[in-house]
Amino acid sequence: MVEFRLGRHTYAAHSRLVMAIVNRTPDSFYDKGATWAADAAKDRVRQVVDEGADIVDIGGIKAAPGAEIDAAEEMSRVVDFVGWVRAAYPELVISVDTWRAEVGRAVCAEGADLLNDAWGGADPDLPSVAAEFGAGLVCTHTGGVTPRTRPFRVEYDDVVADILESVVGQAERAVAVGVARDRILIDPAHDFGKNTWHSLEATRRLGELVGTGWPVLVSLSNKDFVGETLDRPVGERLTGTLAATAISSWLGAQVYRVHEVAETRQVLDMVSTIAGERPPAITTRGLQ
Amino acid sequence: MGVRMAEVGMTGPVTEGAEPISGVIAALVLPSPPMQLPEYVGAADPAAAIRERSAAALADLLARHPKAQVVVVSGRERAARHTKGSVGERVGRLLLAQVGWAGSVRSVDLPFDACPDEIEAAVAAVAGVPASATVLLIPADLSAKRTEKAPGHLDPRAAAVDDGVLAALASGDDAALRALDPALCADLWLTGWAALQVLARCLPQPGSARVVWSGDPYGVLYVLARWGR
Numbered sequence: 001m002v003e004f005r006l007g008r009h010t011y012a013a014h015s016r017l018v019m020a021i022v023n024r025t026p027d028s029f030y031d032k033g034a035t036w037a038a039d040a041a042k043d044r045v046r047q048v049v050d051e052g053a054d055i056v057d058i059g060g061i062k063a064a065p066g067a068e069i070d071a072a073e074e075m076s077r078v079v080d081f082v083g084w085v086r087a088a089y090p091e092l093v094i095s096v097d098t099w100r101a102e103v104g105r106a107v108c109a110e111g112a113d114l115l116n117d118a119w120g121g122a123d124p125d126l127p128s129v130a131a132e133f134g135a136g137l138v139c140t141h142t143g144g145v146t147p148r149t150r151p152f153r154v155e156y157d158d159v160v161a162d163i164l165e166s167v168v169g170q171a172e173r174a175v176a177v178g179v180a181r182d183r184i185l186i187d188p189a190h191d192f193g194k195n196t197w198h199s200l201e202a203t204r205r206l207g208e209l210v211g212t213g214w215p216v217l218v219s220l221s222n223k224d225f226v227g228e229t230l231d232r233p234v235g236e237r238l239t240g241t242l243a244a245t246a247i248s249s250w251l252g253a254q255v256y257r258v259h260e261v262a263e264t265r266q267v268l269d270m271v272s273t274i275a276g277e278r279p280p281a282i283t284t285r286g287l288q
Numbered sequence: 289m290g291v292r293m294a295e296v297g298m299t300g301p302v303t304e305g306a307e308p309i310s311g312v313i314a315a316l317v318l319p320s321p322p323m324q325l326p327e328y329v330g331a332a333d334p335a336a337a338i339r340e341r342s343a344a345a346l347a348d349l350l351a352r353h354p355k356a357q358v359v360v361v362s363g364r365e366r367a368a369r370h371t372k373g374s375v376g377e378r379v380g381r382l383l384l385a386q387v388g389w390a391g392s393v394r395s396v397d398l399p400f401d402a403c404p405d406e407i408e409a410a411v412a413a414v415a416g417v418p419a420s421a422t423v424l425l426i427p428a429d430l431s432a433k434r435t436e437k438a439p440g441h442l443d444p445r446a447a448a449v450d451d452g453v454l455a456a457l458a459s460g461d462d463a464a465l466r467a468l469d470p471a472l473c474a475d476l477w478l479t480g481w482a483a484l485q486v487l488a489r490c491l492p493q494p495g496s497a498r499v500v501w502s503g504d505p506y507g508v509l510y511v512l513a514r515w516g517r
Contacts, residue, residue, distance in 0.1 A: 064441075065436075065440070065441030066441070143369065144369075149440070149441075150439045150440065150441070151439070152432055152439040152440065152477060153321075153322050153375060153479075154369070155322075155368070155369065155370040155372060155375070156369050156370050157369070157370040157371055157372070162369060195322075195328070196330075197327075197328060228330075229330075231332070
């Protein structure tokens, strides 16, 4: 685990941060449009801040296939909203989930701190935008798939080797175009370009990602690999998500992109405390 | 039947008597989802019924041709990210092991988006097998875009293309298989296209053709079909 920076903040090497998902979409798989309306999205930001989120990750396009959303429509969903969050919460780290450089430029102009390139470098100009604005960048592994496609019969000799090659390569290229080295995160991207076996192995071997020296972000929340592992539909995956969260944090991941902030915060605090990196909140047992 | 084989240009010696022993005499098209492979099966085995249905059809076919040699013809990724062999080949060999096949097995593969030369090379590789009756195993699936939850999401063109392929397989219509639009099939993630091109060329006018089963429980259309005797 390493020290890194996001927005105005410098995070210590043992930090475990919660990145709250804020969807400006009518159709994302988990919330199904719950925060599509601007007022509902603002309420969501207030709630996740209250619950202890360190970062909000604002997205205007659902990951699954569906109606094509062009850059203009994507910008109409996220750019002004980023401006509102920036004004309302000057200290909050704002991430935007986009693969498009032009969207990245617009949100950085409104004060976004981090570009979450969830489709693994689909637009090669995105890192230059992060560099131009002094923003951070999340480098993800997708196995080379086109944005918004599901994995279909993907195989790897060694999925973790493929992840490492991809995300470290993206990170080094980002540094080369001027992104600050300590503002780059790597993400194995569970479920993206991966079947459940791949995502489980990526979780089991997360230590290899941590070992690269880049801070690791994981996006586990309510995903299909949890659902398939436990045979639970969307809506019944929180327990599995939190188990994967605990394992990932023990192995050294530092940022958790989630739907359920309060529950995740508790798990991360528990792990940090077991690890001896955070004191318990109160200790009276046997000490009265 | 020996005359028919000669008519379709199959090479290799033919023995005296009623039964020809060379050339492609039969083929089985079968579902090839990777979830059938042991390395991908978890506690539940959701593809067990698919696998067992294929194995039963394969056992029945091979019982009729105990001295045949088997050639597994499968599509594969053009630029695979692994070295495991195609899923189709692995499915074919799994089923052959499951039915206790101890005879000869060879594999021919070609890219899902094979160009005409690659298809002809695969056909030549099948036809170039030494003198023996040959049974083809064709792990080949139809589109993967049949529903919104399908791997490739819903493409409204998928149903009609799939229906056409099913009809061609049911009637032994090699011309209809050859006439499939490769670009459209690629759009529809119809990964069986290339292997079906080899089938159409190696066993045209099969005489007997039948779709044993088809279904799309996961938004990909699977088909079990038999051509030839």
